[in-house]
Amino acid sequence: MRSLIAVILLAVIGLGLALCLSDMPFGANHIATAEKAGRHYLEKAPQETGSANVVTAVVVTYRGFDTLGEVTVLFIAAIGLGMVLYRRKKQEGKPPQPASFVLQTGCCFLFPLILILGVYIFLHGHLTPGGGFQGGVIVASGFLLAYIGCADMKIRHRWFEATESLAGSAFVIAGMAGLAAGGSFLMNFMPKGNFNTLFSAGIIPIIYIAIGLKVGAELTGLIANLLERAE
Amino acid sequence: MVNPVLLLAVPLGLAFLTPLLAFISDRIARYVPVAGMLFNCVVSVSLIPSVLNRPIIVQTGGFAPPFGINLVAGPLGITLAAVIALVGLAVSVYGLAYVKEGATVKYHVLYLLLLTGATGVVLTGDIFNLFVFYEILCISSYALVAYSGDKNGVEAAVKYLIQGSIGSGLALIGIAILYGVFGTLNMADIARNIGSTGILNTTLFIALAFMVAGFGVEAAVFPLNAWLPDAHSSAPAPISAILSGIAIKVGIYVVVRIVFTVFGAPSMFMLLVVIGVVTLLIGEMSAFSQNNIKRMLAYSSVGQVGLIVFALGMATTGGISGGLFQIISHALAKSLLFLATGYMIYRSGSMEISSLQGMGKRMPLTCCAFTIGAFSLVGLPPFAGFPGKFMIVRAAIAQQQHLFTFLIALVLFGTIIEACYFFRIVQAAYFTGPREEPDAGKQRREEAPLFALAPMLGLLVFIIALGVYPEPVIRLLDSCAAELLNRFDYIKGVLG
Amino acid sequence: MSFLFENSYYIAAVGLILIGLYIMAAKKNLIKVIIGLSFFETGINVLLIAAGYIRGGSAPIFSHPDMQAGKMVDPTPQALVLTAIVIGVAVLALALSLAVRLYEHHGTLNLRKIRELKW
Numbered sequence: 058m059r060s061l062i063a064v065i066l067l068a069v070i071g072l073g074l075a076l077c078l079s080d081m082p083f084g085a086n087h088i089a090t091a092e093k094a095g096r097h098y099l100e101k102a103p104q105e106t107g108s109a110n111v112v113t114a115v116v117v118t119y120r121g122f123d124t125l126g127e128v129t130v131l132f133i134a135a136i137g138l139g140m141v142l143y144r145r146k147k148q149e150g151k152p153p154q155p156a157s158f159v160l161q162t163g164c165c166f167l168f169p170l171i172l173i174l175g176v177y178i179f180l181h182g183h184l185t186p187g188g189g190f191q192g193g194v195i196v197a198s199g200f201l202l203a204y205i206g207c208a209d210m211k212i213r214h215r216w217f218e219a220t221e222s223l224a225g226s227a228f229v230i231a232g233m234a235g236l237a238a239g240g241s242f243l244m245n246f247m248p249k250g251n252f253n254t255l256f257s258a259g260i261i262p263i264i265y266i267a268i269g270l271k272v273g274a275e276l277t278g279l280i281a282n283l284l285e286r287a288e
Numbered sequence: 289m290v291n292p293v294l295l296l297a298v299p300l301g302l303a304f305l306t307p308l309l310a311f312i313s314d315r316i317a318r319y320v321p322v323a324g325m326l327f328n329c330v331v332s333v334s335l336i337p338s339v340l341n342r343p344i345i346v347q348t349g350g351f352a353p354p355f356g357i358n359l360v361a362g363p364l365g366i367t368l369a370a371v372i373a374l375v376g377l378a379v380s381v382y383g384l385a386y387v388k389e390g391a392t393v394k395y396h397v398l399y400l401l402l403l404t405g406a407t408g409v410v411l412t413g414d415i416f417n418l419f420v421f422y423e424i425l426c427i428s429s430y431a432l433v434a435y436s437g438d439k440n441g442v443e444a445a446v447k448y449l450i451q452g453s454i455g456s457g458l459a460l461i462g463i464a465i466l467y468g469v470f471g472t473l474n475m476a477d478i479a480r481n482i483g484s485t486g487i488l489n490t491t492l493f494i495a496l497a498f499m500v501a502g503f504g505v506e507a508a509v510f511p512l513n514a515w516l517p518d519a520h521s522s523a524p525a526p527i528s529a530i531l532s533g534i535a536i537k538v539g540i541y542v543v544v545r546i547v548f549t550v551f552g553a554p555s556m557f558m559l560l561v562v563i564g565v566v567t568l569l570i571g572e573m574s575a576f577s578q579n580n581i582k583r584m585l586a587y588s589s590v591g592q593v594g595l596i597v598f599a600l601g602m603a604t605t606g607g608i609s610g611g612l613f614q615i616i617s618h619a620l621a622k623s624l625l626f627l628a629t630g631y632m633i634y635r636s637g638s639m640e641i642s643s644l645q646g647m648g649k650r651m652p653l654t655c656c657a658f659t660i661g662a663f664s665l666v667g668l669p670p671f672a673g674f675p676g677k678f679m680i681v682r683a684a685i686a687q688q689q690h691l692f693t694f695l696i697a698l699v700l701f702g703t704i705i706e707a708c709y710f711f712r713i714v715q716a717a718y719f720t721g722p723r724e725e726p727d728a729g730k731q732r733r734e735e736a737p738l739f740a741l742a743p744m745l746g747l748l749v750f751i752i753a754l755g756v757y758p759e760p761v762i763r764l765l766d767s768c769a770a771e772l773l774n775r776f777d778y779i780k781g782v783l784g
Numbered sequence: 785m786s787f788l789f790e791n792s793y794y795i796a797a798v799g800l801i802l803i804g805l806y807i808m809a810a811k812k813n814l815i816k817v818i819i820g821l822s823f824f825e826t827g828i829n830v831l832l833i834a835a836g837y838i839r840g841g842s843a844p845i846f847s848h849p850d851m852q853a854g855k856m857v858d859p860t861p862q863a864l865v866l867t868a869i870v871i872g873v874a875v876l877a878l879a880l881s882l883a884v885r886l887y888e889h890h891g892t893l894n895l896r897k898i899r900e901l902k903w
Contacts, residue, residue, distance in 0.1 A: 059809075059810075060809070060810050063805075063806060063809035063810060064806075066805075066809075067802050067805055067806055067809075070801070070802065070805065071798060071802050073494040073497070073498070074461070074494075074798050074801070075798065076490055076491065076494060077465045077468075077490075077491045077494050077495065078468075078791075078794050078798070080469060080489075080490075080491040081465070081468035081469055081491075081835060083790060083791050083793060083794055083834060083837065084837050084838060084839035085838070085839070086838050086839075087468065087469075087471045087835075087838075087858070088471045088838070088858050092354065093471040093472065094354055094355050094471065094472055094473070094474075094860055095471055095836070095858035095859060095860045097354075097355050098355070098844075098859050098860065099844060099853040099854075099856050099858075099859065100853050102859075103846055105351075109845055109846045109847060110844075110845045110846075111844035111845065111846070111856070111859040112844055112845070112859045112862045112863055112866075114859075115859050115860060115862075115863040116863045116866060118349045118351075118356075119349060119351055119355060119356050119357075120356075120357055120416075120417075120860075120863055121348060121349050121357075122348045122349070122357040122412075122414075122417055123357065123414075123416060123417055123420050123863075123864075123867050124867070125300065126408065126417065126420035126421055126423075126424055126867075127420060127866075127867045127870045127871065129300060129303075129401060129404075129405075129424055130420070130423055130424055130427055130870060130871050130874045131870055131873070131874055132303075132304065132401075133398060133401055133424065133427050133428045133431065133874060134427065134873070134874035134875075134877045134878055135877075136394045136397050136398055136431070137394075137398060137427065137428065137430070137431025137432075137878050137881070138431075138877055138878060138881040139391065139394055140390070140391045140394040140395065140398065140431055140434075140435065141431060141434050141437065141442075141445075141878070141881045141882060141884075141885055142881050142884060142885070143390055143391040143394070143437065184845075184847070185845070185847070186843065186845065188866075190866060190869075190870060215311070218307045219307070219308060219311070221304075221307065222304055222305060222306075222307040222308045223308065225304030226301060226304045226305050226308075228304075229297055229300055229301035229304060230301070232297060233297060233301075235349075235350075236291065236293070236297075239350055240350070241346075241347050241348060241349060241350040242291070242293040242297060242346075242348045242349070243348050243349045244349055244350040245349065245350070252846075253846065253847070279877050282881070283877075283880065283881070283884075416864055416867070420867060420871070423871050423874075423875075427871075427874055427875060427878060430875075430878055430882075431878055434882060434885065437885060438889075439889045439890075442882055442885045442886050442889060443886065443898065445882050446814065446879070446882050446883070446886060449875065449878065449879055449882065450808065450817060450821065450879075453821055453824075453825075453875050453879075454805070454808065454821075454824070457801075457824050457825060457828055460828050460832075460868060461801070461828055461831065464828065464831050464832045464835055464861075465835075467832075467835060467836075467860070467861065467864075468835035471858075473860070473864075
């Protein structure tokens with residue numbers, strides 16, 4: 058009975074989606090005219106924001122308010138997870154077997170390289186594919202590797218919380234600075250620099266550094282909380 | 289004039305700073321939500337006169353509306369932001385006294401972010417940005433429902449999370465379809481593209497259905513409200529107050545904004561009216577049969593949602609301002625009721641209605657607040673519930689259709705049920721003695737602490753003031769109704 | 785056959801959405817329900833990306849002076865998906881932490897056995 062109702066509901070949803078999708082053929086140029094936002098971004102983003110990567114320009118400047126919300130959502134997840142798992146009972150049972158020497162050495166060798174890759178990705182967010190979120194995830198994956206490989210590694214939770222908090226505040230302060238300097242929140246008020254070089258695109262790299270650090274710290278905090286290694 | 293974007297930026301900045309403040313002292317961190325909500329209260333109230341003249345359109349990033357995200361601080365948005373800030377302020381003061389154990393700093397951060405999300409939803413003019421703020425609201429409430437970490441709280445949170453994320457997923461599908469068809473996300477731009485035909489083609493209708501069904505989960509209209517009684521009854525008292533007082537109102541706002549402004553779909557109005565009445569009757573009848581006081585209040589919220597949706601679905605100035613008045617009066621009264629019950633449950637140690645016997649003597653002030661809140665919900669003059677219900681009845685009769693006369697009779701029947709179950713509690717609290725009296729000489733007076741009584745008193749003052757002198761608010765709400773009904777003014781205001 | 789190739793992204797998106805919803809409706813284990821939720825969100829993300837594709841378009845990055853704006857895909861859905869993915873991660877993390885708590889209370893993740901969780 059239950060699964061019958063579920064199947065009928067699913068059929069309705071699937072049919073509705075199929076009807077809609079027949080109205081928007083795959084690959085059609087739906088942003089052909091200049092007043093569409095997507096076309097405007099492609100034509101004008103290099104001049105208006107100085108960022109070679111248009112997706113980054115959209116994420117950080119045109120839809121920067123969304124990104125602030127997105128950072129907040131991740132912040133909520135980190136805080137909420139810490140709250141839900143607050144002072145839970147320690148699992149009994151034997152501690153995990155330590156990793157072998159080869160594995161430990163490998164992890165310790167890879168850990169800094171992964172961090173450097175992550176930092177590279179979020180520093181070059183306005184030039185190459187990637188950005189603050191992607192770079193932050195790579196940084197956090199480095200910490201995950203270190204956790205799994207080096208069994209004795211402990212995390213100083215306070216440092217991560219402080220990073221998270223400072224980076225988030227830096228994002229809001231950058232937005233406020235835009236409001237003060239240019240009259241509009243998150244305005245790109247800094248010089249645009251030379252197109253397609255590292256020091257360009259005004260405020261975008263600064264915000265992406267803040268996001269990268271914040272995402273890295275938050276996801277590491279999530280991993281630490283779930284693995285019960287936090288102090 | 290203050291820039292309305294500060295209503296979002298300042299609380300967000302404060303929330304990000306709170307963990308740093310907590311390193312210095314937990315005591316300071318506790319006052320952060322109070323500070324944030326006080327700021328929002330002052331700013332949003334000070335903005336009301338200027339938005340009555342002309343809605344303020346705020347650009348972010350310095351890009352004109354269809355390209356950048358914009359905030360639309362119209363009468364409706366600012367009024368709701370003011371209500372959110374006001375109730376949020378009262379409940380955050382209550383939280384100072386009530387929230388003592390567990391991860392208190394994390395609680396206060398999430399509480400502030402929940403209200404910021406709600407403010408963002410009512411102010412934004414971009415449909416995807418609305419989705420993002422809606423998710424901020426939802427995710428922080430999933431976490432806060434499980435704050436106490438006990439069995440019921442976690443189960444309710446899991447249920448709420450699963451149903452809520454299915455809902456927001458469906459809403460996102462609707463947004464994706466709209467973007468695929470029109471290539472824009474700005475609500476005014478979508479509305480302009482849809483035009484004024486009044487008849488939607490299949491694709492648009494399906495998109496509308498996805499979005500109404502998705503956002504309807506938070507609005508708790510009839511088939512989508514299975515999560516509500518559990519979530520609202522297992523959360524800590526201040527969170528129940530916010531969920532019932534603010535979060536479901538934001539859900540209703542989203543549904544109404546999409547149906548009225550974005551789609552301008554008169555075919556949906558009748559559906560809203562019918563769903564409203566069904567939700568009302570189901571909510572009130574379920575509330576009547578509860579023995580657990582918090583579940584009863586939660587089901588009563590379902591009933592009130594039905595009444596509000598019914599009023600808004602009438603789509604006349606009278607109906608909409610009646611519904612909005614009911615939104616305000618319910619936000620005040622229901623949060624007052626949850627706050628009062630919080631300490632009554634805390635003192636009696638049980639959520640059963642029968643355990644509240646004799647509470648009128650034990651905690652007279654709290655009980656008095658509860659009684660006035662209940663009277664206001666039922667719609668007795670001179671409290672805030674009366675003008676709202678009166679306006680709704682008047683608007684329904686002004687429709688001059690037999691159908692509406694019949695429906696308003698059903699609504700009044702629901703109100704009678706509501707009166708029955710509220711008077712049952714009032715009777716138990718005042719007119720029956722305590723069940724067992726260990727030693728009669730020790731008739732203790734255990735009033736709630738001052739920090740809990742002060743916000744209740746504040747809400748009470750507003751309830752009575754609104755009930756005695758509703759005209760200015762009704763005038764304000766009439767221009768909110770005009771904003772909803774004239775979608776071309778909205779489009780012209782945003783896009784120029 | 786060409787229809788299938790033409791619309792393979794749409795078919796994948798709708799398929800993932802429906803599979804995810806079915807898992808959530810039919811499975812008893814909370815972890816499986818959360819996996820279903822993840823399927824559902826992935827399906828929506830694929831749908832968003834597919835809606836922004838323009839035939840023959842390249843990635844919207846001006847990495848080379850010869851790149852033309854006319855030959856690029858729509859950047860907006862990619863930005864939206866970035867946001868949607870992050871929101872999905874947040875919901876999943878919170879859901880898993882709730883699952884940990886639920887297991888501590890009940891010793892099981894079977895939703896049918898947890899009495900109050902009827903839906």
